[in-house]
Amino acid sequence: MPNNSCLVCNFTSEKNSFTRGKSCPCCGVTYGFEDTTNETIKIYRACWIDKGMPWFNKQEKPSDWEPFNQLKKIGLNYCSVCWFQFETDFFPWGEDGRSPTFTICPCCGVEYGYEDSSSQGIKTYRKTWLEQGANWLNITEKPKNWNSDIQLKRIENN
Ligand SMILES: [Zn+2]
Ligand SMILES: [Zn+2]
Numbered sequence: 001m002p003n004n005s006c007l008v009c010n011f012t013s014e015k016n017s018f019t020r021g022k023s024c025p026c027c028g029v030t031y032g033f034e035d036t037t038n039e040t041i042k043i044y045r046a047c048w049i050d051k052g053m054p055w056f057n058k059q060e061k062p063s064d065w066e067p068f069n070q071l072k073k074i075g076l077n078y079c080s081v082c083w084f085q086f087e088t089d090f091f092p093w094g095e096d097g098r099s100p101t102f103t104i105c106p107c108c109g110v111e112y113g114y115e116d117s118s119s120q121g122i123k124t125y126r127k128t129w130l131e132q133g134a135n136w137l138n139i140t141e142k143p144k145n146w147n148s149d150i151q152l153k154r155i156e157n158n
Pocket of ligand 1: 008011024025
C-alpha cells in the first residue's frame with residue numbers, strides 16, 4: 001500500500017501529510033497511534049464503519065467521494081450493499097479487495113462481483129432492497145442477535 005494511504009480507511013491524497021500525530025481527515029484515526037497494529041486498525045475501522053463512515057474533517061471531503069470505492073481496496077468482510085458484516089473471515093471481494101467471490105449475500109441477495117461492481121449498481125440494488133423492506137434472503141444465516149439499526153446506520157452515509 002502506498003504510504004500516502006490511510007491504513008484504516010484507505011483515504012489517499014497527494015496533499016495530505018501522513019505524519020505521526022496527525023488525524024486522518026476522513027476516518028479521524030491518529031497516524032502512528034491507533035494504526036500501528038493490524039488488530040487496532042481492524043477495531044478502529046469497524047467502529048468507524050458502524051458510525052456510518054463520517055468524515056472527521058468534512059471540509060476535506062471530495063464531492064465525488066465514494067466510500068465503497070475507497071474501502072474495496074482494503075478487502076473487507078462486509079457486504080457493500082447492505083453492510084452485513086460476516087462473522088467469519090469471509091471477504092466478498094477477496095482479501096485484496098480485487099477478487100470477487102461471485103457468491104450471494106445471505107442478507108440482501110446481491111451477487112459479489114456482479115451487481116456490486118460499480119457504485120451505481122450498489123446504489124440501485126440497495127434502493128430496491130430497502131424499498132422491499134430490507135429482508136433477509138437466507139433467513140437460516142441470520143444471526144440471532146442481528147440488529148438492523150447497526151446496518152442501516154452503516155448505510156446512512158454512503
Ligand atoms: Zn483514515
Ligand atoms: Zn448484502
